[in-house]
Amino acid sequence: MNYFDLPLEDFTNDFVDNWLLPNTAGFFDRISDILRSFIDMVTSFLLFIPPEVIVIAVILVSWKASGKGLALFALLGGFYLGAVELWAESMQTVAIVIVSTLISVAIGIPVGILTALNKTAERIVRPILDFMQTLPSFVYLIPAILLFGLGSVPAVIATFVFATPPVVRMTSLGIKQAPEDVIEASRAFGSTKWQLLAKVQFPLAVPTIMAGVNQTMMLALSMAVIASMIGAPGLGDTVLTGISTVNVGLGLTGGLAIVVLAIILDRITQSIGTKS
Template identity: 45%
Template sequence: MSAPDREISAPDREIINSEKGASPRINQSLKKFYFPFVVILGAIVLSLMIHGSGFELALDFPVDVSNEMEGALDDSVDWIVITFGDFFDAISDSIKVVLGKLRDLLIWIPWPIMMSLVFIIGWKVASLKIAIMSVVGMTILALVNLWEPTMVTVAIMIVAVFLSIVIGVPVGVLAARSDSVDTGIRPVLDTMQTMPSFVYLVPGIMLFGLGNVAAIFATVLYALPPCIRLTNLGIRQVDPSVVEAGTSFGSSNMQLLFKIQIPMAIPTIMAGINQTVMMALAMSTIAAMVGAGGLGIEVLRAMGQLREGEAIIAGCAIVILAIIIDRISQGYIENRTQ
């Protein structure tokens, strides 16, 4: 063979080398699927064999303790309700009074004044653009005859958010200052954030019965974790050199907390409160299933009566209200961080 025939050009050599290198990679990629494929195929074959043989022990789990557990839980709930009934009644009566007064106040305020207040709050807290957008959104809610249900939803949400902040911020501060507390509440918060929202209605019904109090209780439980987590995170992210400087000037732990850590963590804490507000609004509408009023009951009633148009309008009203609250609170956070 002549010398020119034995010579391979550089481009051809690169192609040959790339093909040689690609083959092992392809084989390795295929090998990754061998084991899962064999496992799935084996599981299917074994399942067919078990069903074909009629082996009942493998088809139905042989142990069932659900009845015993259900009976124990029923007895526990009955004991709690009987033993602490007066305590729960006092909480229920207090929340009913506060919620009723706030709801009546919001409904009593004429719509032009309420829109003016929303405009001023949006302008001063966020921006003029957000203020105008908020008034337009409130106008839409009034045009579709959902002003009163909107005020009821806002009242429920205000009470729930207030309780969430009163509980969440101190717990978050405590978790930020104690690693053991943080470690202890983390799995609890993880569990609370992974549970379906409907599950939170169960303890509210068991302890307070149907109505707005059970709805507020479920809303607080659902909206609490973000407030705790972001309060904890915000205080932990404060620059250690600033805290050290405050300590060197003789500040006590309470002075460090209220004059340095919390003020510097306000943007993160407000982000947590923003998430709490959004989750409270979402849950307050779902809570219509336990007798809460507001926009949620409008959606539920319309869906129950197969009135699709009314359900869509009420659902869009919830979205508009959520956008208004979110834009105003986000604008406040952005102004604080600038």
Template identity: 70%
Template sequence: MNYLNFPLEQWTNLFVDGWLLPTLGSTFDSFSNLMQGVVDGVTGILLFIPPELFAILIAIVAWKVAGRGLALFALLGFFYIGAVNIWPEAMQTLSVVIVSTLFSLIIGVPVGILGALNSKAEAVIKPILDFMQTLPSFVYLIPAVLLFGLGGVPAVIATFIFAAPPAVRMTILGIHQVPKDVMEASRAFGSTAKQLLFKVQLPMAVPTIMAGINQTIMLALSMAVIASMIGAPGLGATVLSAISRVNVGLGLVGGLGIVVLAIVLDRLTQGLGQAKA
């Protein structure tokens, strides 16, 4: 079918090089500087806390939220991270996950609310989410590097694109699952649309939204190694270095660090969701 000759590659490059970068390049630079400041700030806060104190604080939170088992695992897991000398890398990874997750929620939850309350908006949002979730994650890296350079900022952007859809979908699902009789009773008592949303629908949808947050965090962590290919710091860079050097031990050290972060964050968000149920 070569006779069709659809020049998508040329058109895309012409749009990016001929209009997007010359017109909005300074805007992307300003946004990149802002995001870099946020990532560096979160990383600085995490590294400022002594590792032993950080591990104890996380263990206490885990005990309160999910029980003794997770508290013990968190304590041993974070002491492992310190013992194998990957604490700075773990905190860098955690900062990227925190920033990208917050970014996903700040945008994803309102978009999910819009989709839940407006069927036409939902019809537009869902195909976009399908595109974000099915496009190979490596494809995100090209425009991220082109627009934001190398480092933590393009990693946050690429991670946001990959991890935001669950937050949107689960927000839509949670609001749709609010029982109709509860909605009708609220309207019968004179609730306005705003009161209905903030005092009935969102509170009842919190467990489902928390499940979406859980999935967003897990997807953000799964991007750690991939994002290291565009200069993202952290445990992903450790694993990538191990791959390039065929160093099995270093790969295991970095991989287990990611596992510790993933299990602790997963159980914490699950515990918070169950507490809200």
């Protein structure tokens, strides 16, 4: 028996239909146009460069970052993406991952630093991060579609919500874990608060921050299939087509392509963080 009815559904729909959309549609349209232009620019750039050039560059970066094993895997992965004719879809997915990760890092690192230095900010931000991490990804696809339509833009927004918490938490953790004796020595030599942050705490936190960036990038890539449900192009759309048509071969082909990208990006960012 219900002793109290909470018409949350009605309240939410009234708020969206009668206030949010009429008053903020222009604002979100401008954001959507900016993001779409950025995504299209990155995608066009990746597709403009010959695949052979990108593969060679990835092989060299992999060799420098992680050694011959990853370089060989990058070579085989490049051959695979070309052999199954999924190069364009792979670049579309990489473009969405790059844009999402850049936005997450640009916002997440400053917020992480703020939460590490300000306890009030930490108390405010922590429940927001918990909400972002625990809310099912399909739930915030609805407002993303409502505010930004279909395509790559809502995919980037949804990926941002899903992938930002790790970089915020790891940045905060890295700043807090700076050795106290080093901090005290810096203060003894007259370092100001900003000098302490810029020259001591942040450099010492770089490996931890890079681990957060690595996790953010992996989460962004894991959203590829889910984002395809709201019109995002790329490998996720290939997998979704395989699912909807019960085409096991197509789904496996697209899934393996995602795995190739995930392993290469993961190993490169891990190696950069370790060397840092």
